[in-house]
Amino acid sequence: MTEGEPLIAVQSVRVAVSESANTTVRVDGVSKQYDLGGTVTALDDVSLDLSAGSYTAVMGPSGSGKSTLLNLIGGLDTPSSGQVVVNGQDVSAASEAERADIRGTEVGFVFQTFNLMPRLSAVENVALPLVFDDWDRARRRERARSLLSEVGLGDRTDHVPSELSGGQRQRVAIARALSTDPALILADEPTGNVDTETGAQILDLFDDLHAAGNTFLLVTHERHVAERAERIVHVEDGHIQSVEDVSGGEH
C-alpha cells in the first residue's frame, strides 16, 4: 500500500477538454457542500481522471463522500465548485435537460438497491433508457433482449422485478446500464444487497464487460470487491487519501 502518496490527486493545471482524447472522466477540483443548518462538506477539492477502458474502485468509510463523487460524475448532482467532464461534455456546466441526456446516454448506473421500475418487465426496464433516448419500440426491445441474454437472463425477459432473485435483478440493472452503450458505468455498492456468491457472479460479469472495453467506476467498502479493479481510490472525509494500483488483481 502506498498510503499518503496521492498519485493523481492534485492536478490543478487546466487541460483543454479536447486534449484528453483518452480520458473518459475528468474531475477537477470538485467540492460539494450541503447546507442543512450548518454546512456539510461531502467532497473537498477532489480531482480524478478515469481513462477509457479503465476499472477504478472507490473505497472509504461510511459518509466519506463516495456516493457523492459518483453522483457528481453521473450528472445526478452538480458540484458546488470545480469541473466534471464526462466523455468531452462538461457535466458541471450543463443544464438540467443536458444532464438528463448525459445520464441517459453517457453513463449507466448500477445501484445497491437495483432501482428497477417495479411494474415494468425485465425487458422494459432494460429498454427504459432507450425510451428517453427516442429509440423506436421494436429496436428497443431487440436491444434489451440481446443485452438480457448477454447477462444470462434470456429466459426471464418478461418477468417483473418482484419475480426475480436479487442477483437476477442486479443483472437486469446491469443490462439496463449497458443499453445506451455508455462511456462509463457507475456502480454504487452493486454487491451490497446480494450474498457473497451472487456478488462474485456480478463481479465476474463486470470483469467480462471490462474486458470487452467498458469503463467502470465502482464504489465499495469491501476490500475483496475493490481488488477486482485496476486501481483503488481511497476517500476519507471528502478527500482523496491515496490511489493504489492493484496490478495482477492478486495485490
Next chain:
Amino acid sequence: MDTGESVRITLRSIRAHKLRSALTVVGVVIGIASVITFATFGASVEAEIVGDIETSNAGNIYVFGTPSGDDDFDRTLQPVFTEHDIQELEGIAGVQAVLPRGIVQTQSVQHGNQTLARQQVTATRPASFTPGVLVEGRSFETDEEAVVVNERMAGSFSENLTAGERLTMTMPDGSERNVTVVGVVNGTRGEVPVSEFARQPRVYVPIDPFYESVVESPSAGVRQRAYPQVTLVVDPREIPETQSAIQTYLTGASDARSLSADDTELVARSGNDFVEEISDVIERITRFVTGIAVIALVVGAIGIANVMLVSVTERTREIGIMKAVGARNRDVMQVFLVEAALLGTIGSLLGVPLGLLVGYGATRYAEVTFSLAPLWMALAVGVGVLVGVVAGLYPAWRAARVDPIDALRHE
C-alpha cells in the same frame, strides 16, 4: 419520450391501484354525465318547441299592440287594427295574405245536451284554413252561419264533434245562434305560435256575420271593424324586408297608431322572432342548469388532482429511477399528465353514455322527443380530458421537479 410508452407505464400504474383509480373515474363520470343529461334534456325540449313553431309559421308576421317595455304579446289586446289598416297592409309588397283575428264573446257553446261555458271563439277569414290544417270537412265561407273547430274542441264533447253537426252558441245578450260545424282543423294558418301541447280548444267563426267590434277609422272617417291582432302571411324569401315595411306602416300612418295609447308599442314580429326568443330562454335555462352540473365536474377534477398527488408521492422512487436513466423533466411530466388525462378520458367516455341514458329517461318522462346535443357531447369529452390534464398539471409539475438523488433514496 414516445407517448405509447408513457401510456403503457400509466396503464400499469392504474392497474396497480384499481379501486383508487375507479373511484377517481366515478367522480368524473358523475360530472360529465350530469352535464350531458341537462344539456340533452334542454336541447330536446328546445327542439320540440321550436320544431312545432317552425314547421307551420316560418312566413308569418304577427302584428299586435303591446304596452311599452312589456314583451308579453298576449296581454289585453285592444281592437285597434281597422279595415283600413288591413287594406293598407294588403298593399305592402311581399304580403300574400292578411288574416285579422277578433274575439267573439259567448256565454256558452252547446252540442246535443252538453254545454261548455265561456268558450273562446275566434273570428277570422276563410283563408286561415288551408287544406294542410283541415282534418275533415271544409273551411267556412264569408257570410256563412258556420263554424270550424279545432281537434281539442271537437274532443271536448263526450261525443266527438264531426263536420255536419250543429252547435248552439249563446251570445252575451242571451240570444242563441245555431251554426253548422263545417270543418275540423288541427291548427290555423297564421295562428300565434304555440307549442302543440299549449293549444286550447277553439271555435272559429267567419268575421261576417259574427264579429262586431267597430271603431271610427281616423283615416277613412267611418266606423269600421277593428281587430286586436293581425297575422300576415308573407313571401318567405322576403321576410326581413316585408317585416320592416310593415313596421314602418304601423308606427307611421296607421289607424292603429292613432287609436292606441301613446305608451303602446305596435310590433310586427315574425315567426322566427318567436322561435329565437323561445330558443333563447330555453338555452339560457339549459346553460344555467348545465353550469351547475359543471360543479360536479370540478369536484371530479379535484378528485383527480388528489389521486395524482398521492401517486406522485408513492412513485417518487420511480421518478428518481426514470431520471437516473435519462428522463428529462418534461418526460416525467408527460408520464403523470398522461395518467391524469387518461383518468379524465375514461371518465368522460363512461360519462357520455350514462348522461345520454339519463337524459333519454328525462325526455321520456317529460314526453318530449329525444334529441342529441352533439356539440355538448364533444365538449364534455374535451372538458373531461382537459379536466384531467389541468388537474394533473400541478402534481405532474411537482413530479418533474423531484430531485433524482432524494428520489432514489426515498422509502
